[in-house]
Amino acid sequence: MMSNKSVKRREGLKPANDSSTSGKEKDTFMALPALATYPSLGPGPSAVPKTGRKYVGAHISAAGGIHNVFNNARAINAKSFAMFMRSQRQWIAKPFTDDHVVRYKEQSKSFASHLILPHGSYLMNVGSSKPDLLQKSRDLLVEELGRCHQLGIPHFNFHPGSCVGGSSRADCCRTIAESINIAHSKVPDVIVVLENMCKQGNTIGGDFHELRLIIELVDDRTRVGVCLDTCHAHNAGYDLSTEDGFNSMISDFEKIIGFQFLRGLHINDSKNEAGAHVDRHECIGKGHIGIEGMKRIMNCDLFNDLPLVLETPYTDDAGYAKEILMLEGLINSNNCEVKPTAVKGKRGRKKKEVQKVKEENLMEVNVPKGKRKRSSIDETKELRQKKSESCENNAKNPVKQEPVEVSEAKSTAQRGKKRKFTKAN
Ligand SMILES: [Zn+2]
Numbered sequence: 001m002m003s004n005k006s007v008k009r010r011e012g013l014k015p016a017n018d019s020s021t022s023g024k025e026k027d028t029f030m031a032l033p034a035l036a037t038y039p040s041l042g043p044g045p046s047a048v049p050k051t052g053r054k055y056v057g058a059h060i061s062a063a064g065g066i067h068n069v070f071n072n073a074r075a076i077n078a079k080s081f082a083m084f085m086r087s088q089r090q091w092i093a094k095p096f097t098d099d100h101v102v103r104y105k106e107q108s109k110s111f112a113s114h115l116i117l118p119h120g121s122y123l124m125n126v127g128s129s130k131p132d133l134l135q136k137s138r139d140l141l142v143e144e145l146g147r148c149h150q151l152g153i154p155h156f157n158f159h160p161g162s163c164v165g166g167s168s169r170a171d172c173c174r175t176i177a178e179s180i181n182i183a184h185s186k187v188p189d190v191i192v193v194l195e196n197m198c199k200q201g202n203t204i205g206g207d208f209h210e211l212r213l214i215i216e217l218v219d220d221r222t223r224v225g226v227c228l229d230t231c232h233a234h235n236a237g238y239d240l241s242t243e244d245g246f247n248s249m250i251s252d253f254e255k256i257i258g259f260q261f262l263r264g265l266h267i268n269d270s271k272n273e274a275g276a277h278v279d280r281h282e283c284i285g286k287g288h289i290g291i292e293g294m295k296r297i298m299n300c301d302l303f304n305d306l307p308l309v310l311e312t313p314y315t316d317d318a319g320y321a322k323e324i325l326m327l328e329g330l331i332n333s334n335n336c337e338v339k340p341t342a343v344k345g346k347r348g349r350k351k352k353e354v355q356k357v358k359e360e361n362l363m364e365v366n367v368p369k370g371k372r373k374r375s376s377i378d379e380t381k382e383l384r385q386k387k388s389e390s391c392e393n394n395a396k397n398p399v400k401q402e403p404v405e406v407s408e409a410k411s412t413a414q415r416g417k418k419r420k421f422t423k424a425n
Helices: 003-011 022-028 068-075 097-110 131-151 169-186 208-217 230-236 243-257 288-298 317-329 352-366 376-387 393-394
Strands: 053-059 154-159 190-193 224-229 262-267 306-310
Touching: 053 262, 053 317, 068 097, 097 131, 131 169, 154 262, 169 190, 169 208, 190 208, 190 262, 190 288, 208 224, 208 243, 224 230, 224 243, 230 262, 230 288, 243 288, 288 317, 306 317
Parallel strands: 053 306, 154 190, 190 224, 224 262, 262 306
Antiparallel strands: none
């Protein structure tokens, strides 16, 4: 017999603000009754190595050659990362040079490959009902998967697509699945990773049922996974600033898709309120998910061992390094209020001097450990080390290899270089 509690949870299968079941879409799978059962989609892709640790990183630049991603990851102390494999705004791109591939492979030996989650081009819509666009998108998906295969990268993440041109949402999901099946038949091994979206307009993937339908229709479900974007989930209707909203997302994901399919997260705060259906990322702690919401995310064991990739607005490397450290500092911090820019023990200091210290703290996160000044972040971390192993130590003992040598990291800013960054969603 079903308890009141489980009935309530099942009724919550469809998040609030769900507008996707109205009108012409009633003929689709989304008209599922609230109490429908969801048979397992199967074991999913093979499990990633288990360490019980969090691997926080960011979307980084591959400008100048794909091999540069490792230096760029090191510059911000990233323990995982995403990048574009090619220009994401052009249909035609040059293949990798042999030299860059050799250099990439050499450097990749020191980084666990499942913690690298490349992001697909924004041009691609493998669910399009327009034949020309669909064919170009399918060709591009094959090309991108081919690049991953060439480099030995096991995953490729992209936005599922959108149903422009008059097709129903369900038909669009079927087209996406067919595109994946075609790509699978042309490129071996690489796992396609579908990203959840905001329920904005015609985009597919804001409702977990849509991702489920796509996965159901993929012939080889060991080669399909999901990347959970926190900003997108918040905007789709799961209020991640609250415990109920977070639990609702977890419960729905488990029932509708299954955590065996989760291959990574995009950790973003949101400029907009829950259910706004707008894809605008905010820096960690500055948006509507907030630090409390981020604490829940960073302390969820279901997110262990996966790439946790920042796609927050980029300012400079130091900004990303600070956000990574901030997120790592939230682990096991249930009783600890984290204010990374607060300066403790500076009583009597003039306002300007305090501001200067704040700025110094921000820039020092990449300075070799023995040389940097103490910041409030250090103090908070030391407190936590008494309770548990710190994230920094975690990174020194990854299951496969050392992802990045934290102590040698220097920011690009410190090296006096400026590099171009392109935002990912
Ligand atoms: Zn994302």
